[in-house]
Amino acid sequence: MKSPVSKVAVGVDLGGTSIKAGIVSTGGALLYQNKFPANADGGPSKVIKQIAASVRDALEHTNGANVKGIGIGAPGVVDDEGVVKGPPNFMDWDEVPLKAKLSQLFPGVTIGIENDANAAAIAESRFGAGVHLPNFLFVIWGTGVGGGIILNHKIYRGPTGGAGEIGHISINYTGPQCNCGNIGCVEAYVGQRYLSSRTAERLKSHPESKILELVGGDPTKIEPMYISQAAHDGDALAREILVEAGEQLGVALAAVMNIMDLRISIIGGGISAAGDFVIHAIRDSVVRHVLKPLRKDIQVLPAQLGNNAGILGAAGLVL
Amino acid sequence: MKSPVSKVAVGVDLGGTSIKAGIVSTGGALLYQNKFPANADGGPSKVIKQIAASVRDALEHTNGANVKGIGIGAPGVVDDEGVVKGPPNFMDWDEVPLKAKLSQLFPGVTIGIENDANAAAIAESRFGAGVHLPNFLFVIWGTGVGGGIILNHKIYRGPTGGAGEIGHISINYTGPQCNCGNIGCVEAYVGQRYLSSRTAERLKSHPESKILELVGGDPTKIEPMYISQAAHDGDALAREILVEAGEQLGVALAAVMNIMDLRISIIGGGISAAGDFVIHAIRDSVVRHVLKPLRKDIQVLPAQLGNNAGILGAAGLVL
Numbered sequence: 001m002k003s004p005v006s007k008v009a010v011g012v013d014l015g016g017t018s019i020k021a022g023i024v025s026t027g028g029a030l031l032y033q034n035k036f037p038a039n040a041d042g043g044p045s046k047v048i049k050q051i052a053a054s055v056r057d058a059l060e061h062t063n064g065a066n067v068k069g070i071g072i073g074a075p076g077v078v079d080d081e082g083v084v085k086g087p088p089n090f091m092d093w094d095e096v097p098l099k100a101k102l103s104q105l106f107p108g109v110t111i112g113i114e115n116d117a118n119a120a121a122i123a124e125s126r127f128g129a130g131v132h133l134p135n136f137l138f139v140i141w142g143t144g145v146g147g148g149i150i151l152n153h154k155i156y157r158g159p160t161g162g163a164g165e166i167g168h169i170s171i172n173y174t175g176p177q178c179n180c181g182n183i184g185c186v187e188a189y190v191g192q193r194y195l196s197s198r199t200a201e202r203l204k205s206h207p208e209s210k211i212l213e214l215v216g217g218d219p220t221k222i223e224p225m226y227i228s229q230a231a232h233d234g235d236a237l238a239r240e241i242l243v244e245a246g247e248q249l250g251v252a253l254a255a256v257m258n259i260m261d262l263r264i265s266i267i268g269g270g271i272s273a274a275g276d277f278v279i280h281a282i283r284d285s286v287v288r289h290v291l292k293p294l295r296k297d298i299q300v301l302p303a304q305l306g307n308n309a310g311i312l313g314a315a316g317l318v319l
Numbered sequence: 320m321k322s323p324v325s326k327v328a329v330g331v332d333l334g335g336t337s338i339k340a341g342i343v344s345t346g347g348a349l350l351y352q353n354k355f356p357a358n359a360d361g362g363p364s365k366v367i368k369q370i371a372a373s374v375r376d377a378l379e380h381t382n383g384a385n386v387k388g389i390g391i392g393a394p395g396v397v398d399d400e401g402v403v404k405g406p407p408n409f410m411d412w413d414e415v416p417l418k419a420k421l422s423q424l425f426p427g428v429t430i431g432i433e434n435d436a437n438a439a440a441i442a443e444s445r446f447g448a449g450v451h452l453p454n455f456l457f458v459i460w461g462t463g464v465g466g467g468i469i470l471n472h473k474i475y476r477g478p479t480g481g482a483g484e485i486g487h488i489s490i491n492y493t494g495p496q497c498n499c500g501n502i503g504c505v506e507a508y509v510g511q512r513y514l515s516s517r518t519a520e521r522l523k524s525h526p527e528s529k530i531l532e533l534v535g536g537d538p539t540k541i542e543p544m545y546i547s548q549a550a551h552d553g554d555a556l557a558r559e560i561l562v563e564a565g566e567q568l569g570v571a572l573a574a575v576m577n578i579m580d581l582r583i584s585i586i587g588g589g590i591s592a593a594g595d596f597v598i599h600a601i602r603d604s605v606v607r608h609v610l611k612p613l614r615k616d617i618q619v620l621p622a623q624l625g626n627n628a629g630i631l632g633a634a635g636l637v638l
Contacts, residue, residue: 077612085612086612134478135478147578149578151478156579157580158579158580158581159453159454159470159580159581159582160580161580162580162610162612162613163578163579163580164578164580165577165578165580165610166577166578168577168609168610169488169574169577169578170490170570170573170574170608171489171490171491171492172490172491172492172493172494172503173490173491173567173570173608174491175491180610180611181607181611182573182607182608182609182610183608184491248492251489251492254489254501255488255489255574255578256578258484258485258487258488259466259468259482259483259484259485259488259574259575259578259579260475260477260482260578260579261476261477261478261479261480261481261482261483261484262477262478263478288500288501289489289492289501289502290487290501291481291484291487291499291501292499292500293396293404293405293481294481
């Protein structure tokens with residue numbers, strides 16, 4: 001008796017800088033991975049060429065497994081027809097029918113496209129921290145704050161595919177201006193740029209902080225990964241800043257819990273890797289800010305798939 | 320050839336003070352209506368007795384039409400089994416299996432139970448301002464701020480039936496304490512009690528306002544209906560207060576639009592009756608606070624069914 005042919009999918013994580021493609025098994029194992037420059041400043045046709053190159057390379061590493069399809073996680077809004085709209089940092093890219101274009105390049109192959117935060121949410125749902133959780137909010141906290149909503153084990157896309165934009169919930173309508181035009185967005189408190197400049201400000205009165213050392217003494221070089229690293233190593237200022245940011249993020253997450261009747265948040269993205277204390281700070285804040293009947297069931301969990309969530313979730317679209 | 324037997328349902332709007340039951344046609348016509356005291360301070364068995372009395376009275380006014388069932392809109396959280404949990408202002412009412420109790424009293428009759436804000440949302444969706452709108456947020460703005468979310472013409476209940484609690488979205492995490500324990504809830508800005516006390520405060524420097532006259536010179540008697548009435552009659556202070564409140568409400572609605580990828584809000588409840596200028600103030604605020612791709616499609620519409628939304632939506636549960 002022959003063993004059944006094993007099945008895999010190609011997962012593609014399309015970013016503004018690089019394109020990562022991988023071969024993923026039905027169980028969520030990443031069997032191969034590559035990385036190509038995105039050429040995002042060359043316009044859509046250049047980017048599509050790079051996607052095709054990364055996919056073709058991946059397809060040469062299937063070890064004879066049956067390929068179920070190609071899944072793509074893309075920034076911007078992705079509509080039901082696989083049109084990718086307004087991805088930040090992609091030149092001349094208003095609306096591109098990426099699914100149709102790739103179908104031409106890979107005729108007969110099943111192609112799935114989803115927003116990148118949604119793809120990462122799907123990854124955590126299928127292979128990560130959310131495997132046994134039918135309903136949760138996935139949060140990606142890094143450069144900005146994004147989200148993906150899992151309802152009954154499926155992604156909630158909303159009527160036009162734009163759901164989950166939790167970064168632009170205002171937590172203070174008298175607060176600071178956000179890039180998006182709104183006032184007091186949670187991203188304007190805890191997103192990379194804002195967090196970095198707030199840290200630079202605080203360093204003036206905390207020259208002992210390890211953060212300064214990590215950026216070679218240049219406060220303009222501060223990025224969340226350094227704050228996160230310093231906090232991980234026990235730096236007091238770094239921890240104070242991240243706990244405060246976790247509390248602010250929790251206010252926005254509590255709004256989502258109240259509106260959608262959810263209890264669980266899974267936190268991914270670079271900053272969440274700083275340590276358990278960030279997760280605890282977020283959880284304490286959510287508990288304090290949700291309605292009473294929800295409080296006892298609130299859970300805030302770290303994501304499990306790290307940087308691979310994008311590829312895994314993209315593959316999950318067609319697996 | 321006989322004409323088909325016309326079909327109706329009994330709709331029950333359970334409130335803390337009174338129970339209103341009516342006979343509703345499949346087209347949403349309210350053919351008969353009664354009103355009974357709720358006896359909410361007498362405990363669940365007294366309330367259930369009153370519900371049964373109101374239903375029996377309504378059933379005597381069907382004019383021979385075929386009754387499809389009994390629908391109830393109830394305050395508090397209503398779970399999938401028709402258990403009503405923690406309705407405010409109901410004595411000794413923690414969790415009551417209202418559906419099961421009424422099934423015993425009306426054996427063989429289809430019974431539907433839903434949260435009252437959700438029932439009103441269903442009413443606007445089936446018979447009111449939302450008939451042609453597959454997706455919208457219904458807002459009930461009166462004593463508090465409640466909501467019901469319609470997705471693809473159906474109510475979104477969430478995993479445990481508690482969805483749509485938009486009143487406790489914090490619009491300022493450094494703002495005033497809300498009754499619910501959270502800080503800066505939109506209800507703590509625009510709910511009845513808060514709006515009334517803010518108005519009383521402002522009246523000290525605006526003795527010319529018509530509001531004072533409407534409450535017989537006693538600022539402790541201020542209720543939103545008087546502010547609303549004064550605004551309707553052109554009173555400057557009343558309009559200023561309601562426009563400000565509309566702007567604050569808009570911040571919370573924008574969060575819902577961003578999170579769920581929605582574009583349309585339908586505003587019901589007592590205060591929304593003040594006039595178009597309130598609706599315009601809410602709309603302006605939502606447009607300013609949502610993400611750019613949503614802005615051009617934002618609509619804020621007044622509800623169409625007024626006080627009858629509760630009965631109509633309850634009937635809609637079984638029609």
